[in-house]
Amino acid sequence: xxxxxxxxxxxxxxxxxxxxxxxxxxxxxxxxxxxxxxxxxxxxxxxxxxxxxxxxxxxxxxxxxxxxxxxxxxxxxxxxxxxxxxxxxxxxxxxxxxxxxxxxxxxxxxxxxxxxxxxxxxxxxxxxxxxxxxxxxxxxxxxxxxxxxxxxxxxxxxxxxxxxxxxxxxxxxxxxxxxxxxxxxxxxxxxxxxxxxxxxxxxxxxxxxxxxxxxxxxxxxxxxxxxxxxxxxxxxxxxxxxxxxxxxxxxxxxxxxxxxxxxxxxxxxxxxxxxxxxxxxxxxxxxxxxxxxxxxxxxxxxxxxxxxxxxxxxxxxxxxxxxxxxxxxxxxxxxxxxxx
Amino acid sequence: xxxxxxxxxxxxxxxxxxxxxxxxxxxxxxxxxxxxxxxxxxxxxxxxxxxxxxxxxxxxxxxxxxxxxxxxxxxxxxxxxxxxxxxxxxxxxxxxxxxxxxxxxxxxxxxxxxxxxxxxxxxxxxxxxxxxxxxxxxxxxxxxxxxxxxxxxxxxxxxxxxxxxxxxxxxxxxxxxxxxxxxxxxxxxxxxxxxxxxxxxxxxxxxxxxxxxxxxxxxxxxxxxxxxxxxxxxxxxxxxxxxxxxxxxxxxxxxxxxxxxxxxxxxxxxxxxxxxxxxxxxxxxxxxxxxxxxxxxxxxxxxxxxxxxxxxxxxxxxxxxxxxxxxxxxxxxxxxxxxxxxxxxxxxxxxxxxx
Numbered sequence: 001x002x003x004x005x006x007x008x009x010x011x012x013x014x015x016x017x018x019x020x021x022x023x024x025x026x027x028x029x030x031x032x033x034x035x036x037x038x039x040x041x042x043x044x045x046x047x048x049x050x051x052x053x054x055x056x057x058x059x060x061x062x063x064x065x066x067x068x069x070x071x072x073x074x075x076x077x078x079x080x081x082x083x084x085x086x087x088x089x090x091x092x093x094x095x096x097x098x099x100x101x102x103x104x105x106x107x108x109x110x111x112x113x114x115x116x117x118x119x120x121x122x123x124x125x126x127x128x129x130x131x132x133x134x135x136x137x138x139x140x141x142x143x144x145x146x147x148x149x150x151x152x153x154x155x156x157x158x159x160x161x162x163x164x165x166x167x168x169x170x171x172x173x174x175x176x177x178x179x180x181x182x183x184x185x186x187x188x189x190x191x192x193x194x195x196x197x198x199x200x201x202x203x204x205x206x207x208x209x210x211x212x213x214x215x216x217x218x219x220x221x222x223x224x225x226x227x228x229x230x231x232x233x234x235x236x237x238x239x240x241x242x243x244x245x246x247x248x249x250x251x252x253x254x255x256x257x258x259x260x261x262x263x264x265x266x267x268x269x270x271x272x273x274x275x276x277x278x279x280x281x282x283x284x285x286x287x288x289x290x291x292x293x294x295x296x297x298x299x300x301x302x303x304x305x306x307x308x309x310x311x312x313x314x315x316x317x318x319x320x321x322x323x324x325x326x327x328x329x330x331x332x333x334x335x336x337x338x339x340x
Numbered sequence: 341x342x343x344x345x346x347x348x349x350x351x352x353x354x355x356x357x358x359x360x361x362x363x364x365x366x367x368x369x370x371x372x373x374x375x376x377x378x379x380x381x382x383x384x385x386x387x388x389x390x391x392x393x394x395x396x397x398x399x400x401x402x403x404x405x406x407x408x409x410x411x412x413x414x415x416x417x418x419x420x421x422x423x424x425x426x427x428x429x430x431x432x433x434x435x436x437x438x439x440x441x442x443x444x445x446x447x448x449x450x451x452x453x454x455x456x457x458x459x460x461x462x463x464x465x466x467x468x469x470x471x472x473x474x475x476x477x478x479x480x481x482x483x484x485x486x487x488x489x490x491x492x493x494x495x496x497x498x499x500x501x502x503x504x505x506x507x508x509x510x511x512x513x514x515x516x517x518x519x520x521x522x523x524x525x526x527x528x529x530x531x532x533x534x535x536x537x538x539x540x541x542x543x544x545x546x547x548x549x550x551x552x553x554x555x556x557x558x559x560x561x562x563x564x565x566x567x568x569x570x571x572x573x574x575x576x577x578x579x580x581x582x583x584x585x586x587x588x589x590x591x592x593x594x595x596x597x598x599x600x601x602x603x604x605x606x607x608x609x610x611x612x613x614x615x616x617x618x619x620x621x622x623x624x625x626x627x628x629x630x631x632x633x634x635x636x637x638x639x640x641x642x643x644x645x646x647x648x649x650x651x652x653x654x655x656x657x658x659x660x661x662x663x664x665x666x667x668x669x670x671x672x673x674x675x676x677x678x679x680x681x682x683x684x685x686x687x688x689x690x691x692x693x694x695x
Contacts, residue, residue, distance in 0.1 A: 056582075059585075059586050060585075061585050064528075081585070081588050081589070081590050082587070082588045085588030086588070088586070089586065089587075090583070092582050092583065094580055094582060096579055096580070098578045099628070100580070100628050100631075100633055101578065101634035104632070108577060109575060109576060109578075110587065112587040112589065113588035115572070117569065117572065118571055118637060119571065120637075298525070
């Protein structure tokens, strides 16, 4: 097991930002973090905090303002452009739009650091390209033009391109940003498989906190004044995510990793019953602005069961029945306060 | 299993039979147009006479016309077509702009400013007709410098502004600005200089001296060789600078190589033949339509052949076979190129991507 968790990347007091004229604009205080081989690492932080800049700096596209980056204990400064390209692959948020470029050609560009001066694709390269297409389930698309692909397919081909580049580290800037929910999970699943089965270390930024918490091995949480790293669960227990929402109206529930909006509570309601119906009813009641109490109080809701197919809302004097949560909530928001 | 891999190879690794067929067709076309360009001219000469003039030395008038005028002119046309098209292809990729070309972006204007400095600024003894080999090299170097300077300027601007139409308008402004400078220079120059410059601006494919043709051929050959070396870099640049850098391209180095290459190609042509429009922008698109690829390993030779063929046919048309009149070749290339440009504009109205 120890063999497996080999440190592949470390940042030591890394200062990221831009140089404009003689002024250095450091975005964040110096960052220190590390990544082990085969880990799926999510970079979380608010918009504009410097996630993209961090990822670009790690890829070597932008110089660090200070501090060090080590890949396999070797300083990034000692790598040539070509050597680094064989170590780290990169996907940005930029959408590649080139007409007349086939998926095969796009993936073949991943072989850039491995081919000769004119970029000739040899048999060996060809097999690697086909393998990359296979791993991303894009074999059937290889003769299609990139411009004809859906967002998800294009992202898969971009991933195939880094696979063809044959790097041990993949850096992806919001790889799921413009995908629908199904697409997001497909790409995340693919990333998960690549880190498990192909031993790739994947560092990706995302705004989807729940997805990151569920799927990643480690989170680099960038807050205004520091970078906190750890397993998602460690960060949850430490309540680290709360700081993400300090100034906003969003409430992060560190018990189950869900969000809600901060609002004044309209009252408390007890829910009688268990199971998934309870889970969803509770969610709806919360959304309507009520808190769910732990002890039986009035009013209370009785969930549908074998003997009763309706949601019952029991007040002191009356019992109302509803055939759906929708109706229940409608009644709650309108009548309850008056009737009780 | 083994045979299947082999089959895959024949599909994707080795250029398909279609592509080879197109290449053979284009080569044949260039050859035919080259011969036609020699056969047709303002003086009608029978084909048999032309052949006799090329292969035997009779000392006849026909021989003079064919060897001293038509053959060099055809060679010039071929070279000019190759150079302008290739520089257009490189610019379109490096600027990620389907409308880029030496003429529209003002690169040709920059080159003509260089020429104006030499002819109007330096010496009244330099006229296009009497300068020696060294003078020609000075002329062409000034032209490269002018082209290169405008390239740099456009590059700086386009790194700040991504909108393609804005860049085009700036290119037009740049051209106009440069013309204004040249007009001022003309105003202050003496009569001989002025005459020499005006003759140059009317430039055509037929006015080159043997020594100028030499300089042109050497420069363009250097540009073509350099462009072959740049095909891998150009392919990477298709993805944009960030991706190109992330797959191992030294973007700054690549830019410098491609800039030098483009400046040599567009500058040399402008130095000796004057500004010739719309070949550089249109031909790369014809190549893309024909080969349906974005791979510069195919697009570069394709553009070379198509560029040569289009320029030769433009020259043939400009001679108005059967009549004694000659049209300015610039007018013909515009009429051929503009429809292609319009087609490209109409095809992708949304100009956010490269092409």
